[in-house]
Amino acid sequence: MKICILGAGSLGSAIGGTLAEAGMEVILVNHRQDYVDTINSKGLIITDGTTERLVKAQARRKCEGIGPVDLLIILVKSFHTKQAIENAKGLIGDKTIVMSLQNGLGNEETIAEVIGKERILAGKTYVGGVLLGPGRVLAGTQNKYTYIGELDGSITDRVTQVAKLFSKAGLLTVVSHNIMxxxxxxxxxxxxxxxxxxxxxxxxxxxxxxxxxxxxxxxxxxxxxxxxxxxxxxxxxxxxxxxxxxxxxxxxxxxxxxxxxxxxxxxxxxxxxxxxxxxxxxxxxxxxxxxxxxxxxxxxxxxxxxxxxxxxxx
Missing domain, CATH: 1.10.1040.10 (N-(1-d-carboxylethyl)-l-norvaline Dehydrogenase; domain 2)
Known part of the structure; x- marks a missing residue:
């Protein structure tokens, strides 16, 4: 699965790095040039505070040139959501799933205004992350659950597929019929x-x-x-x-x-x-x-x- 993390800061690096470590094609979008250069040349170091693992992933400053992805995970700050999804239209193909794992309330509504709510999954994660440097992230993933769901509460094949992929990568994920x-x-x-x-x-x-x-x-x-x-x-x-x-x-x-x-x-x-x-x-x-x-x-x-x-x- 080709996955793009739009807003690959602390949490995005933790999640994206974990997915990349599991063998998925992951593109991390971060506006900082030093972050992009470090990831592309040396990889991403994931630490849990005790051990470290080096993970290979791709990084970009902008969405141009990436092309359509299977899953677009939105993790930009809430006040940047509308501009970010406007700039990411080139990542969205006919079958692209767009999932927000952002903090706060109202992001799904903002995304729907730009691309329509039929493409959107909502989610919340208890995974944590702290960027320790341009290519190094402290990831709190152990026993931390992620919950995802359709906006209408239905249990669909696509939301089930995403949950299985996340869980297989070590991100414990549950499909919820009560996403609100x-x-x-x-x-x-x-x-x-x-x-x-x-x-x-x-x-x-x-x-x-x-x-x-x-x-x-x-x-x-x-x-x-x-x-x-x-x-x-x-x-x-x-x-x-x-x-x-x-x-x-x-x-x-x-x-x-x-x-x-x-x-x-x-x-x-x-x-x-x-x-x-x-x-x-x-x-x-x-x-x-x-x-x-x-x-x-x-x-x-x-x-x-x-x-x-x-x-x-x-």
Missing amino acids: GILWDKLLINTATGALSGITRLTYGNLYKVSEIKECAFEAIAEGIAVAKANGIVLATENPEEIWLKAAEGLPADFKTSTLQSLEKMSVTEIDYINGAIVRYGKKCNIPTPVNQSLVASIKGIEYQLKNVEGLVD
Whole structure:
């Protein structure tokens, strides 16, 4: 299967590298020239924090010249989704499956506006990744599940095929008939640790040692659960502690959330699509979300500082 990872950053490198290691043809699209040059000349080093493996894959800065692929996995930042899928039209053939594994809510709708919803699979993954350098990624894949599904909840041959391929490669993958519930489940996972890690600059090993952080996370998760229920979403659990613990399950102590990674790179975060999504959906159904509003405000303040004083980039 010919697979393209559009937005091969930390997570994209972890997933793409794992698929390439299993023998699939994988093209990693990343705008950084040093990343592309390193992958093409030396390969990608995948580490779990203890051992390292060298994997051969292809890398490109742009989509031009790649041609139609069997599976296009979207992993760009949510605020770049529309432009990215517009630029990727040349990758989409008659039988191409387009699957979003992005953070937050609303990406599938944005993609559908450009290519139609009939091509789209939705998914959420609990795999983690941290880029340690242009050709080296810390991948948290062990016992981390990926859930994928058709937008209408049906179980089709194509979604089953993708799940089997992922699982064969070592990415444990389950087909879900409740993908919207899965999207919300992952949103709550990101709500648990993303903003708090970004604000405190703590990795998981230290984040989970501070009781006040845990209490704040529980409140943010509880708000998200209330909003989800008000919108008719069926969740896997309504227990904040279970969600808090699941967020770090199987990940190394030095793992950093995507929010923290973005801030350390002086990049815009996806806070508007995570905690900010809970705030927006809460307003629609008159559910108060003061903790999530405060977390959004705090991250926005950090972004403002970086942009106006230190030169934050998109």
